[in-house]
Amino acid sequence: MTEGSKHIILKTKQLSIGYQTKKATSVITENINLELKQGELIGLVGANGIGKSTLLRTLSAIQKPLEGDIEIHDIPLKNYAALDLAKTMSLVLTEQLMAKNLSVEELIALGRQPYTNWVGYLSKEDISAVKKAIEHTNLKDLKHRKCFELSDGQLQKVMIARALAQDTDLIILDEPTTHLDMYHKAYILKLLQRLAKDTNKTILFSSHEIDLAIQLCDTMIVMTNDKVVSDSPCHLIEQGVFETLFPKDLIGFDQKTGSFRVKK
Template sequence: MENNEQHIILKTKNLSIGYVSKKAQTVIASGINIELHQGELVGLVGANGIGKSTLLRTLTKVQNPIKGQVFINNKPLEKQSALDLAKILSLVLTEKLISKNLSVFELVALGRQPYTNWVGNLTSEDIFIVNQALEQTHIEDIKHKKCFELSDGQLQKVMIARALSQDTNLIILDEPTTHLDMYHKAYILKLLKKLAKETGKTILFSSHEIDLAIQLCDSMIVMTKGHVEIDQPCNLIQSGAFEKLFPKDLIAFDETTGSFRIKK
């Protein structure tokens, strides 16, 4: 199979994710074995509270695994310094931006931080890469606007541009389509697909847009209680993975259309 011959960017080995407090350890999911290949668009889906953000935070060293290991470019995550990691992996979170006073250009330029000197001076190469990221996300026309003046959809594109200007082989986004209308959800996910194909970057995103992800992703990670599965969408449809996502009383997965339907 073509994908398996491609370079593995990220891999987990028997990973358990969760939270540790003074009193107890809560395992959210365990036995996670996934591989992400170069140039793939990978969607992570699962019901509310199943552990998608926890998994993304563990894959990006924001929190530690309970057990097992994460490898990026074959090197254990715990052995990578913050600066090394910033050159391999960019992370786009949906939390409110603290730096909304910056212009779009300035915010996208923050992606160059791992490469700039301590005062953050941009070289002509940095400026070229920032402009390229603005172009790739089609936001050149708003580059002088302040971020607080932007709509949610525009801001989402700015955050993706910032990740692109960081120039990493791997981009991870936590719910990049939240608060967007149907058109802009499709727009953002198609943009991610195009970027993965054209730039060879591996892009992993979590989403509740299961129908769109099925249509666009090369692979999908499906999280259900006690099980995390990764495969191509068509194989996941055949194995009935999407049917296990939600209780069956309200909605059912239609294999022929690859979408969920309300039970009447």
């Protein structure tokens, strides 16, 4: 599949995000035009407090956009019923997991809820989807362990497996490497890269690990104070986009190495 022929899973048109109350409207960012393509790993990066989580919540219908349009498979996001959206998009968010007493396999099986009947009976298709998710994330040896027994890195793999079992075209993760050490940050993002290629799913994640995202992502979305831009990491480096992310008094971006450096 060539770059130009990749199917667009999600796109936005003149999207504005922020918060609205009865008294005022607070715009975080506007004029966001994105295209997320099938089978790509897409990293969303930017400084703390820039609005990454707000953008992800808006794209996933958790909060409404202020203006503009969001489409998935050319259908407006607002037209999706909750059940249909759950069969199209899966989420891995940063909130505390409340079901840690479940086994790994049981938690992954929760990803099949959009497809099961009212008593939650797992069909042969559901069981097969859970098995494939376990295989894709190399969790076979842990599937009978209780989730409270897992490390942060192992638990993050289980949450990714649950999203895989949900079998959606689009997976959105909000800071999947939070609380992980350097090795496990790289491990999780490398896993996401492999899953995008092996399963042909579109995987969008937000992260503070900009150096790793530059190395591993097909496309990056960069949020700055002025705008939101999206392109391949190489093109973004050429355009000098990463040099605008942080104040220049302390952090500099090295175009040759594609990484940030502390100024001495």
